[in-house]
Amino acid sequence: xxxxxxxxxxxxxxxxxxxxxxxxxxxxxxxxxxxxxxxxxxxxxxxxxxxxxxxxxxxxxxxxxxxxxxxxxxxxxxxxxxxxxxxxxxxxxxxxxxxxxxxxxxxxxxxxxxxxxxxxxxxxxxxxxxxxxxxxxxxxxxxxxxxxxxxxxxxxxxxxxxxxxxxxxxxxxxxxxxxxxxxxxxxxxxxxxxxxxxxxxxxxxx
Amino acid sequence: xxxxxxxxxxxxxxxxxxxxxxxxxxxxxxxxxxxxxxxxxxxxxxxxxxxxxxxxxxxxxxxxxxxxxxxxxxxxxxxxxxxxxxxxxxxxxxxxxxxxxxxxxxxxxxxxxxxxxxxxxxxxxxxxxxxxxxxxxxxxxxxxxxxxxxxxxxxxxxxxxxxxxxxxxxxxxxxxxxxxxxxxxxxxxxxxxxxxxxxxxxxxxxxxxxxxxxxxxxxxxxxxxxxxxxxxxxxxxxxxxxxxxxx
Numbered sequence: 328x329x330x331x332x333x334x335x336x337x338x339x340x341x342x343x344x345x346x347x348x349x350x351x352x353x354x355x356x357x358x359x360x361x362x363x364x365x366x367x368x369x370x371x372x373x374x375x376x377x378x379x380x381x382x383x384x385x386x387x388x389x390x391x392x393x394x395x396x397x398x399x400x401x402x403x404x405x406x407x408x409x410x411x412x413x414x415x416x417x418x419x420x421x422x423x424x425x426x427x428x429x430x431x432x433x434x435x436x437x438x439x440x441x442x443x444x445x446x447x448x449x450x451x452x453x454x455x456x457x458x459x460x461x462x463x464x465x466x467x468x469x470x471x472x473x474x475x476x477x478x479x480x481x482x483x484x485x486x487x488x489x490x491x492x493x494x495x496x497x498x499x500x501x502x503x504x505x506x507x508x509x510x511x512x513x514x515x516x517x518x519x520x521x522x523x524x525x526x527x528x529x530x531x532x533x
Numbered sequence: 534x535x536x537x538x539x540x541x542x543x544x545x546x547x548x549x550x551x552x553x554x555x556x557x558x559x560x561x562x563x564x565x566x567x568x569x570x571x572x573x574x575x576x577x578x579x580x581x582x583x584x585x586x587x588x589x590x591x592x593x594x595x596x597x598x599x600x601x602x603x604x605x606x607x608x609x610x611x612x613x614x615x616x617x618x619x620x621x622x623x624x625x626x627x628x629x630x631x632x633x634x635x636x637x638x639x640x641x642x643x644x645x646x647x648x649x650x651x652x653x654x655x656x657x658x659x660x661x662x663x664x665x666x667x668x669x670x671x672x673x674x675x676x677x678x679x680x681x682x683x684x685x686x687x688x689x690x691x692x693x694x695x696x697x698x699x700x701x702x703x704x705x706x707x708x709x710x711x712x713x714x715x716x717x718x719x720x721x722x723x724x725x726x727x728x729x730x731x732x733x734x735x736x737x738x739x740x741x742x743x744x745x746x747x748x749x750x751x752x753x754x755x756x757x758x759x760x761x762x763x764x765x766x767x768x769x770x771x772x773x774x775x776x777x778x779x780x
Contacts, residue, residue, distance in 0.1 A: 494772030495752055500762055502683045503674070503780050508665050509546070510684065511724060512657045512676025513699020 447475065534559055541570045541632070543656030549643065550650040550666060558646070562639050562653065569635040572598060575626050586625055605735075606630045613739035613750075633696060633734025636660050640730070653730075658696040660730040672779060678721040678762055685768075686724075686760060689779040694730025698723045698741035719745055722762040726777055733757070745769075 443464050450459045459475040535548035536559045547562050572581045581599055584590040592603050606627055609617040619627045632655060640653045640660040650663030652671055661671040670691040674684035678699060688695065699722045723741045727733035736757060740747030748769045751759035758774040 495748060496770045496772070496775075498768050498770065500677070500685050500766045500768045502677060502680075502685060503687050504684075507672045507674035507684060507687055508548075509652060509654050509659055509661070509671060510657065510674045510676055511659055511688075511695050511697045512678075512681070513697055513722065 536563075538563055540566045541574065541655070542576070544654075545656070546652075546654040547639075548652055549648050550663070551648045554648060554651075558643070558648070562643065565639050565642065566635065566655070569631065572596065573602070573627060573631045573635075575628070582625065582627065602627050602631055602634065605634060605731075609735045609739065613736070616742045617735060617739035629738045630731075630735055632656070632658055633694070633731040636734075637694065637729050637731040658694070658730055658734050659690075660694045661690050662692055664691060675722070675724050675760060679766070685762070687779040688726070688777045690726065690777060693726055693728060694733040695724060695726045696730060696734040696737040697725075698737040700741070719764055720747065720761055721764055723747055723751075724760040725751055726758045726774070728756050 443466065445461060445463050447461045448459055461475050534554040534556065535546070537544050537546040539545070540563065545563070545566055547559050549558055571577065571579070574580045575582055575586070577583060581590065581595060585592065585595060585599070592600060595603075606617070606619045606629075609630060610619075617629065619625055619629060636653050636655050636658055637660055640651070640662065643651055643653070644662065648662075650665075652659055652661040657676070659673060661673070665671050670689035673688045673690050673695055675686040675688070675697065676699075677683035677685045700720065720741060723737055725733045725737035725740065727736065736751065736754065737759075740750045740759065743750055745761070745763065748759050748761040748771065751757050752771040758771045758777060760771075760774055761769045763769070
């Protein structure tokens with residue numbers, strides 16, 4: 328086979344490198360743009376706009392994006408919820424927008440004029456258990472947020488936690504033939520002693 | 534030589550297999566327990582702890598052993614994140630740490646005298662050294678909390694301590710210092726094996742107060758193994774417990 332001139336080979340090598348580099352860069356750019364596009368069109372995007380997340384009645388200048396009367400629960404953070412008004416000593420309130428998040432890492436929510444009361448979110452499946460939070464509003468501000476449900480209160484999550492505690496084993500308790508030198512068990516006699524003594528002392532009271 | 538006497542409201546059994554053991558050997562062990570009872574029993578008006586509880590004596594003025602016990606109780610409280618606590622409503626009951634400490638001290642006294650094969654058992658808390666009359670590790674049974682005449686586990690132990698905290702007699706004497714109304718009912722029995730009975734007993738007491746999470750606490754402690762029995766008859770073992778199990 329007739330070989331190519333050297334300069335053609337060099338050109339070919341450079342062209343290949345350039346092509347690969349460009350491909351990588353362009354792929355990355357396409358990825359970034361795609362992710363940004365997805366983010367912009369998802370419901371969470373609205374949660375990052377302060378005007379949209381406050382419970383303030385829409386008065387004054389209208390926000391660039393129209394506030395929604397109800398909010399879709401986003402798929403990612405399980406702690407964002409829609410408040411259900413509970414009977415409270417102060418005026419009853421209507422839910423109008425996204426309530427505060429309970430997890431500090433989420434984007435900050437502007438605290439505007441919330442209606443005083445206690446608001447309970449729905450149970451959200453956090454995979455290892457359910458999460459449910461309750462927010463208390465006082466003087467229009469978030470006074471406290473409590474977890475009504477959290478995965479470690481659930482049996483499943485306890486099992487997960489037990490697995491995280493690496494190698495605990497379980498078994499059904501079983502009687503053994505009693506060929507032993509010594510027996511370890513909670514003291515019967517000391518219990519009986521204490522109970523008996525207590526009864527005696529009780530009768531000794533004036 | 535073997536004997537059992539009722540002291541501190543519980544059966545105290547001592548068995549020494551070494552040939553040079555005499556009745557005096559056992560008498561000295563029981564004399565030590567009498568001293569412990571006279572000093573630390575909250576049921577005796579004349580005990581040092583009762584005098585402290587009545588305000589007649591401060592801990593700083595108390596005997597070296599009493600000060601030791603208070604220091605050990607404080608250390609245990611820290612080591613168990615507050616789940617071990619001897620003070621309740623201004624009243625101090627150190628029995629949770631005294632029992633294991635006293636058994637350990639009695640056994641060390643026998644060791645110091647040169648004895649090698651023996652155990653000291655006070656109310657089911659045991660310090661065992663050496664081997665039994667079959668020249669094997671001492672066979673220790675764990676009592677069935679649901680049928681007190683049965684054994685549910687047989688352990689082979691030497692040079693260590695084993696303590697069982699239990700909840701299966703009415704009148705719980707262990708309670709959760711963090712939640713005083715908490716009736717501890719889910720865990721009925723927790724057995725802890727440790728390097729000595731003082732350590733095993735203090736951690737068994739604290740771990741029991743933690744409820745089902747106590748077995749995880751024991752799992753996390755190096756050199757300790759545990760066996761928890763819950764009210765439904767389910768048992769949980771720490772990862773290294775099986776090496777002590779004979780059957």
